[in-house]
Each structure stands twice: as C-alpha cells, then as structure tokens.
Amino acid sequence: MKDQRITAHDEETGNHTAVRSGPLTIRDSVIRIAGNSQDGIQSVGAMLARLAGRSDMEVMTYMTIPATISGGPSIFQVHMGSGEVLSAGDAADILVAFYQHSYEEHLDTVRDGGILLYDTTHVTPDIDALRARRITPAGVPMTSLTIEILGGTGKQKGKNIFLFGLLARVFRLDMKKVRQLIRERFGGKDESVLRNALLALEGGYAYSIGDVMSLFSFETPSAGGRPKVSMTGNQALAYGAIAGGVRFGAAYPITPWTEVMEQLRQDLPRYGGSFIQTEDELAAISAALGAAYGGTVAMTGSSGPGIALKSEAISYAVMAEIPVLIVDVQRGGPSTGMPTNVEQSDLNLACHAGHGDAPRVVVAPTDVEDCFHLTAEAVRIACKYSVPVILLSDQALATRIEAFDMPDLSTIEPAVFDRNGTVPTHKPYPLDALTRHAPPGTLIEDGNYPNITGLEHDENGHPSASSKMHAAMTNKRRDKLSSLARELPVPEVYGPEEGEILLVGWGSTKGIIREAVDRAKSQGRTLSALHLRHLNPLPGGLEEIFMRFQKVLVVEMNDSDANGCGQLALILRAETCLKRIGGITKTDGLSFRVREILARLPKEELSTVT
Amino acid sequence: MTMNQTIPTPETACPASCPASVTATRANLKADKPTWCPGCGDYAVLAAYQKLLENRRLPQESIVTLSGIGCSSRFPYFVNTHSVHYIHGRILPFATGLSLTRPDLHPFVFIGDGDAYSIGGNHFDHCARKNLQLTVVVMDNHVYGLTKKQTSPTSPIGFRSKTDPWGSKATPLNPTKKLISSGATFVARTLAADPAHMLAMMEEAMDHEGFSVVECLSECVQFNRGSYDAAVPRKGGEFPLIPDDHDVTDEEAAYSLTKKAFPGYFGIYYKVRRPTLNEGEAEIARDMQPRPKGLVASEILRSALERLT
Numbered sequence: 001m002k003d004q005r006i007t008a009h010d011e012e013t014g015n016h017t018a019v020r021s022g023p024l025t026i027r028d029s030v031i032r033i034a035g036n037s038q039d040g041i042q043s044v045g046a047m048l049a050r051l052a053g054r055s056d057m058e059v060m061t062y063m064t065i066p067a068t069i070s071g072g073p074s075i076f077q078v079h080m081g082s083g084e085v086l087s088a089g090d091a092a093d094i095l096v097a098f099y100q101h102s103y104e105e106h107l108d109t110v111r112d113g114g115i116l117l118y119d120t121t122h123v124t125p126d127i128d129a130l131r132a133r134r135i136t137p138a139g140v141p142m143t144s145l146t147i148e149i150l151g152g153t154g155k156q157k158g159k160n161i162f163l164f165g166l167l168a169r170v171f172r173l174d175m176k177k178v179r180q181l182i183r184e185r186f187g188g189k190d191e192s193v194l195r196n197a198l199l200a201l202e203g204g205y206a207y208s209i210g211d212v213m214s215l216f217s218f219e220t221p222s223a224g225g226r227p228k229v230s231m232t233g234n235q236a237l238a239y240g241a242i243a244g245g246v247r248f249g250a251a252y253p254i255t256p257w258t259e260v261m262e263q264l265r266q267d268l269p270r271y272g273g274s275f276i277q278t279e280d281e282l283a284a285i286s287a288a289l290g291a292a293y294g295g296t297v298a299m300t301g302s303s304g305p306g307i308a309l310k311s312e313a314i315s316y317a318v319m320a321e322i323p324v325l326i327v328d329v330q331r332g333g334p335s336t337g338m339p340t341n342v343e344q345s346d347l348n349l350a351c352h353a354g355h356g357d358a359p360r361v362v363v364a365p366t367d368v369e370d371c372f373h374l375t376a377e378a379v380r381i382a383c384k385y386s387v388p389v390i391l392l393s394d395q396a397l398a399t400r401i402e403a404f405d406m407p408d409l410s411t412i413e414p415a416v417f418d419r420n421g422t423v424p425t426h427k428p429y430p431l432d433a434l435t436r437h438a439p440p441g442t443l444i445e446d447g448n449y450p451n452i453t454g455l456e457h458d459e460n461g462h463p464s465a466s467s468k469m470h471a472a473m474t475n476k477r478r479d480k481l482s483s484l485a486r487e488l489p490v491p492e493v494y495g496p497e498e499g500e501i502l503l504v505g506w507g508s509t510k511g512i513i514r515e516a517v518d519r520a521k522s523q524g525r526t527l528s529a530l531h532l533r534h535l536n537p538l539p540g541g542l543e544e545i546f547m548r549f550q551k552v553l554v555v556e557m558n559d560s561d562a563n564g565c566g567q568l569a570l571i572l573r574a575e576t577c578l579k580r581i582g583g584i585t586k587t588d589g590l591s592f593r594v595r596e597i598l599a600r601l602p603k604e605e606l607s608t609v610t
Numbered sequence: 611m612t613m614n615q616t617i618p619t620p621e622t623a624c625p626a627s628c629p630a631s632v633t634a635t636r637a638n639l640k641a642d643k644p645t646w647c648p649g650c651g652d653y654a655v656l657a658a659y660q661k662l663l664e665n666r667r668l669p670q671e672s673i674v675t676l677s678g679i680g681c682s683s684r685f686p687y688f689v690n691t692h693s694v695h696y697i698h699g700r701i702l703p704f705a706t707g708l709s710l711t712r713p714d715l716h717p718f719v720f721i722g723d724g725d726a727y728s729i730g731g732n733h734f735d736h737c738a739r740k741n742l743q744l745t746v747v748v749m750d751n752h753v754y755g756l757t758k759k760q761t762s763p764t765s766p767i768g769f770r771s772k773t774d775p776w777g778s779k780a781t782p783l784n785p786t787k788k789l790i791s792s793g794a795t796f797v798a799r800t801l802a803a804d805p806a807h808m809l810a811m812m813e814e815a816m817d818h819e820g821f822s823v824v825e826c827l828s829e830c831v832q833f834n835r836g837s838y839d840a841a842v843p844r845k846g847g848e849f850p851l852i853p854d855d856h857d858v859t860d861e862e863a864a865y866s867l868t869k870k871a872f873p874g875y876f877g878i879y880y881k882v883r884r885p886t887l888n889e890g891e892a893e894i895a896r897d898m899q900p901r902p903k904g905l906v907a908s909e910i911l912r913s914a915l916e917r918l919t
Binding site: 054229313 | 669707
C-alpha cells in the first residue's frame with residue numbers, strides 16, 4: 001500500500017510536484033508552522049489534525065514548545081493523509097513562517113520542490129536560495145491583513161485563524177467542516193470572539209495565492225469505517241486510565257506530565273472519582289496507594305525527576321502488593337535536563353527504581369491510540385497481580401495529535417474492587433495464590449484482620465524475620481511477573497521473519513521505525529522491525545526471533561554504552577546473551593527521523609555474526 | 611463488573627444489606643503481643659485507643675489503624691483492625707488518599723515525632739491546611755527510640771544523644787504552635803501517663819469534623835527516662851490543664867498557650883469548624899455529576915470521546 005502511493009513529502013523518492021503541469025493529486029502532506037509560542041500555532045495545528053480525523057484521514061502531529069512561559073520559537077507540524085500515516089514526517093511540504101527567525105531556522109526542513117508560505121510583514125526570504133531548491137515562495141501579508149479584517153485592533157491575535165483559512169484554501173478543505181470547527185472552538189466565548197474568528201478564517205480563505213493553488217490537490221479520502229477521534233497522547237492516556245477503571249489519582253505538576261493530571265482533575269468527578277494535587281511527589285504516590293488500599297483503582301504519574309522521588313514508595317507497593325498505575329511521561333534528563341524535549345532515558349529507572357528486589361511491571365505505548373488501550377491494560381495488570389505498573393510515555397507522544405478509530409468500550413472491562421464484602425477468612429499474602437486485598441470495610445468472619453506492611457511478613461501480614469519466609473515471599477513477588485510474561489503474546493515481526501537486520505524499538509518510535517522499513521524496501525534493502533510494548537517482564541520468544549537475524553539493532557532515544565547499546569539493548573543483551581544485539585541511539589532531544597535511522601544502518605551486507 | 615457499573619456514591623457504598631458486624635471490644639481488638647520495652651508510654655496509648663473503640667461500639671471491620679515508621683508505628687500489629695504499616699514520614703498522604711475515597715471510614719494514624727515533625731513534616735502542614743477528615747495521634751517521646759537514641763525534632767536543647775554527644779544545639783519544634791499555624795482545626799495535647807485525660811482527648815478528636823491532632827507525650831523509658839516527670843504529679847511534677855475560660859476558637863489565645871514553658875499546658879488548644887477537603891471534593895463530585903443522572907461510566911466516557919471526533 002504504502003510504497004504504491006505518491007508521497008509528495010518524500011524527498012528521497014524524487015516525486016516532487018513543482019515541475020508538473022496541473023495539480024498533482026497527493027495522498028498525504030506535511031505542514032510545518034513555525035512562529036512563537038504565543039501565536040496560537042498549536043491551536044491551528046490541533047484544528048487541522050481534528051479536521052483530518054473528521055475527514056477520515058490519518059493524521060499525526062509533532063510540536064516543540066520552549067520551556068518558558070511565554071515567547072520563544074515554537075513549531076507545530078501536521079502530517080495528514082488518506083493512507084497510513086506512520087510518523088509526523090521527516091520533511092515538510094509546506095513551511096509556514098511567521099517570522100524571519102522561523103524562516104531561517106526551518107527552511108532546511110522543507111523538501112526540495114516544497115512551498116514556503118510566509119508573512120511578508122516579518123519575513124524577507126532569499127529568493128535565489130529558494131529557487132536553487134525549487135521551493136515555491138508564497139508571501140502573504142498575514143499580520144497586516146488580519147489587522148485590517150478585524151477592524152484594525154493592532155493585535156497579533158487572529159493571525160493563526162487567518163492562516164487556517166489560507167491552508168483550507170490551499171488544501172481545498174471542506175469549509176463546512178472548517179466553519180463548524182471554528183464554531184466549536186470559539187462558540188463558548190464572547191460572541192465577538194467567534195465573529196472575529198470567522199472573519200479571520202474567511203479572510204484567509206478568500207486570499208488568492210496564485211501559483212501555489214495549481215501545484216497539487218488533496219485527495220479526498222473514501223468515507224467509511226469507524227468514526228475517528230483525534231487527541232494528544234496525554235489526553236488518550238487520561239481517557240485510557242478512566243476506561244481501565246481508575247477513579248482516584250494524585251500527582252504533582254511537572255512537564256510534560258501535567259496535562260494528564262489537569263485533565264483527570266477535571267474529568268474524574270464526572271465518574272464519581274477524584275484527582276488531587278499533592279504537596280510533593282512522595283505524597284502523590286502515597287495518596288494513590290492509600291486510595292488503592294481503600295478499594296479504589298488508583299494512579300499517579302510524573303516525569304523522570306518525580307518518578308525518582310517516588311521510588312521508595314514503589315518498593316513499598318511491591319512489598320505490600322498494592323496495585324497502582326504510575327505514568328512516566330519521559331523528557332530529556334538527567335536532573336532538570338530538557339523538560340520540553342523528548343528522550344527515552346527512563347527505562348532503567350522504570351525497571352529498577354527503588355531499593356531491594358522489587359519486581360514491577362513496565363509497559364510503553366507505541367502511539368496515541370496505544371496510549372488509550374495500553375493504559376487501560378496497565379490498570380488491568382496492576383489489579384490482577386496486585387503490583388505497581390509503570391507506563392512509559394514521552395514528550396513527543398504526550399503532545400502529538402493523532403486521529404484513530406473510536407475505541408470499542410464494550411471490549412474493555414474496567415477494574416473494580418469489592419469494598420464492603422464479607423469473607424469467612426482472609427490472608428493478605430497467601431503463598432499459593434495471588435494477593436487480592438480485602439479493603440477496610442470488609443467483614444472478616446473469623447475475626448482476624450489483615451496488616452498491610454512493608455516489613456517482610458507472613459501470610460497474614462505479621463512481621464517475620466524468618467529466612468525461609470523471606471525467600472518464599474520474594475519468590476511470590478517475583479513469580480507474578482513470570483505469570484504475566486506467559487500471558488503476553490509473542491510480538492509480531494514487521495517485514496520478513498528472518499534476514500539481515502531486525503530493528504527493535506519501544507514506545508513512541510513505532511511509526512518512524514516502520515516507515516524506515518518501508519522506505520528501505522523502496523530503495524531495495526530489506527529490513528524487519530519488532531516493537532515491544534511490554535518491557536518488564538518481556539514477552540517470551542524474543543531470543544528465537546533474534547536468532548533469525550544477523551544483526552538486531554535497538555532504536556531508542558537514549559545514550560549508548562561502549563558497545564553502542566542503549567538502555568533496552570542492554571536489557572535484551574542480558575536476557576538473551578546475544579552479542580548480535582546492538583543499538584541505534586541518539587540524544588539530541590528530538591524524535592527520530594527516517595533518514596537518521598537509515599543512515600545508521602551497517603553499510604554492507606553482514607557476514608554471519610555469532 | 612463491566613463498564614456498565616453504576617457509579618458508587620457514599621450512600622450506596624455500604625448498603626443496608628451489610629451482614630451483621632461484630633462490635634469492637636478490647637478482647638477482639640487484641641493482636642500480637644506488643645514488642646515495646648516494659649514501662650514504655652506507648653502501652654497506655656494502645657490501651658486508650660482500644661478503650662475508645664470499645665466505648666464507641668464500632669463495627670470492627672470499619673476501623674482503620676495506620677502508622678509510619680518508628681517504635682510508636684509498630685502500633686497496627688498490636689490492634690486487630692484493618693491496618694497499614696507504611697513507610698517513614700508518608701503515612702499522612704497515604705491516609706489522605708484513603709480518607710478522600712472512603713467517606714464511610716474514619717482513619718486513625720499513630721506516628722512518632724520523627725514521622726510527624728521531621729521526615730514527614732511537610733505532609734503534616736499540608737494535611738492540616740487541607741483539613742482532611744482523620745485523626746492523628748503523635749506519640750512524642752522527644753527521641754529516636756527504634757534506632758537507639760538519636761536527636762529528634764522535639765528533643766530539648768542540650769539533649770545528649772548518639773548524634774549529639776555534646777548536647778543538642780537546635781531549638782526544638784513546638785508542635786502545637788506549628789499545627790495551629792498550619793491550619794489544623796483540632797489541636798490537643800496530652801500525656802500518656804494520664805490515661806483518663808488521653809482518652810478524653812482522643813474522644814474529642816474522633817468527634818471533630820476535620821483534621822484532628824492529639825500531641826501525646828509518651829515517655830521512652832530506655833533512652834529518655836524521666837523526661838516527662840515534670841508533668842506527672844505523683845513524681846513531683848504538675849499537670850497544668852488549659853484554663854477553663856480559654857476560647858478554643860481563638861487562634862491568638864491558642865498561640866499564647868503554646869508559649870508556656872515545659873511541661874506546658876494540656877488539653878484542647880484550638881478547635882474550629884472549617885469545611886474539610888472531603889466536603890469540598892464531594893461538592894465538586896455533586897456539581898460535576900453528568901446529566902441525566904444514572905449514566906454509567908461507559909456512557910459518560912463515550913460521550914466525552916464523541917466530542918473529540
């Protein structure tokens with residue numbers, strides 16, 4: 001499918017459009033909007049993404065925001081198409097530049113033969129440089145026209161909506177749907193706000209940008225299938241938690257996790273639950289554990305520094321066997337690091353945070369849709385095995401918008417605990433069964449009430465310093481993970497089942513790795529890929545799969561050791577003892593691009609590696 | 611249960627059809643034999659708690675006993691209720707999560723001065739200002755006992771410990787003053803050596819609507835012997851009760867009481883009614899209840915997702 005379509009954005013296929021006569025019908029396109037953080041480009045990007053979702057298109061976005069409150073350069077990239085969209089796109093078909101710095105900083109990201117749409121009020125492009133790369137310049141006085149349209153208020157506001165209208169014209173978007181979106185977005189406010197937004201929109205739509213219009217037309221996707229929802233990864237994560245049964249949460253604000261807690265704070269009361277902001281990270285996980293003990297499915301979350309602070313309580317949750325979901329929206333580390341950049345450098349932390357032997361579950365969603373489904377699954381695992389589950393998202397996934405099929409809620413069974421039951425007798429820590437706590441309020445007929453404790457304990461939760469008991473209880477806590485591992489399906493290989501190179505990934509890189517496999521194929525090189533969602537315990541069958549490839553390269557956004565292995569690569573090496581496992585890592589705080597992965601592949605066919 | 615579960619409300623959490631409960635008695639509340647040293651003040655605190663529960667004729671399954679880390683925090687093993695022995699300093703936020711999600715229970719927290727005023731001091735301030743529905747009994751012995759005599763945040767200046775062999779130099783924290791300024795709505799002070807007064811303070815604390823704290827001097831006979839003799843009449847001390855004319859709702863008057871030199875006043879320093887966080891959250895839940903009433907979770911979620919199409 002993918003390799004048959006015409007990809008206008010693909011700089012390496014050479015299918016650029018500017019040289020053709022008449023508009024070329026394209027199936028997908030990448031638009032990069034560059035401005036400052038207060039220009040509202042995120043909101044235009046989000047509306048474009050939502051519109052794409054409503055038009056049955058696939059969509060994926062990418063954004064950067066400065067780590068400052070206001071001001072500072074910011075971009076929003078939207079990749080939308082009627083085929084399968086796997087990533088936010090390597091190169092932009094259209095760059096929208098609001099300022100000179102936007103133009104200078106991002107011109108490199110435009111493919112040869114692409115379009116530069118710029119605000120003539122602020123940008124003076126180098127026409128010769130553009131011509132050399134066959135980039136079509138289209139200057140529009142966005143600022144001054146917006147001011148004119150909105151009655152000369154002189155404010156910068158509205159420029160983004162004017163741009164939305166302009167893009168609607170370029171891509172021949174369905175204006176009925178566009179207007180509807182504007183009404184939804186601004187309808188709740190002062191009437192003049194909506195009126196101004198519609199004026200700016202129509203102004204942009206009416207503006208003629210000549211040549212650009214003749215370059216290509218966007219293919220209207222065939223309608224049908226399930227309705228699509230579009231949202232960010234953080235939103236999907238919050239809804240997934242609710243679907244999974246979470247009814248209490250506690251957290252402390254930290255970028256880029258905060259939006260999850262803000263949304264749950266607003267949404268959970270509608271479901272009879274609550275989400276509170278605590279005084280610190282330690283209190284957050286403690287409050288979640290207290291609620292879980294009380295029989296409410298509970299969660300907490302943070303980003304790297306906060307997860308590190310929670311680690312003592314993570315070990316307690318393992319020892320006391322209290323189910324809890326812990327979300328880590330990773331950012332660049334260590335320490336305060338790069339709060340608004342992406343990195344996958346908390347895998348070791350997630351697997352090992354805490355003291356003592358403290359086996360816990362670690363999972364990582366692969367895209368926005370998976371943020372919904374895997375979060376619900378993480379809750380199920382936590383409750384089934386009475387264990388803390390850490391879910392690793394990241395900054396890129398958190399802020400990315402995707403459109404995906406409306407989830408079928410009838411297939412998701414939310415976890416729930418019986419709070420006020422009656423049992424004849426109860427052991428909180430049976431050696432021959434999974435722990436299932438009896439929350440306070442549970443009447444225990446034989447009159448022996450349970451202790452929940454972080455001390456090593458016997459089956460009733462009373463302190464035990466017996467060496468036999470410590471060994472037996474350690475086994476009990478570890479065996480839960482072995483049981484879970486047996487439940488996990490062997491992951492499927494994308495591409496041939498055996499061959500030269502297997503690319504292994506985890507988390508938000510799934511789409512880009514698959515795109516790398518597809519592009520390599522179009523260039524005559526065969527690759528395969530495998531993506532892991534369950535990182536601790538790992539699913540079975542990995543060693544057998546790895547043995548069928550000469551080289552296993554783990555693609556991850558973290559630092560590598562002397563052997564080129566990143567954090568997951570090292571874990572996989574330890575698990576399988578296979579030296580054929582290596583890594584493709586990077587630490588520039590940005591998402592992988594297809595060409596970055598392809599450039600790092602071994603140049604020639606490998607001889608047999610042992 | 612499936613997604614079609616109805617949302618539990620406080621009213622439906624414990625339906626009338628609950629099976630017959632057993633009322634707590636000192637006999638059925640007995641659990642492990644306490645491991646405290648002979649003569650430790652903590653025995654009296656345990657006995658007072660058991661008596662309180664018996665007096666109240668509470669259903670045994672509805673009692674929750676929580677603790678942190680330290681000698682005092684062995685408490686849960688010695689009382690047969692639903693109980694939790696948590697980590698050092700963090701039991702108050704743990705109790706926060708429990709209190710907010712279980713309006714049908716009244717959690718009791720037993721901690722020492724290390725948990726309350728040192729490693730968990732920040733949490734104490736925030737629980738106080740949030741005014742959570744729960745009772746905290748601080749078993750304050752002015753020393754770290756379980757780790758065998760180190761300085762505590764309430765150790766007096768000059769106190770010789772293994773970490774201050776030349777005598778403590780730091781000003782001890784004034785618990786009642788700190789708690790009033792943090793926003794606690796019930797602050798009382800008592801002495802383990804006076805069981806009747808201690809029980810009376812626990813009774814008042816339990817009946818208080820909001821965050822109630824009983825600062826209880828409980829002597830460590832091993833590492834701080836005789837430290838509270840000045841408050842024990844039969845050892846030649848005096849037990850100064852808060853004057854009858856003290857207005858417990860007067861914050862300034864409460865502060866001035868905290869200034870009295872050791873052994874200080876005993877009784878209720880401060881008691882006011884302020885909305886609890888539990889009430890605030892319940893109000894939000896009521897206001898946010900989706901219309902029409904009776905929607906199940908899956909229906910609410912579906913409509914939320916449909917707004918994103």
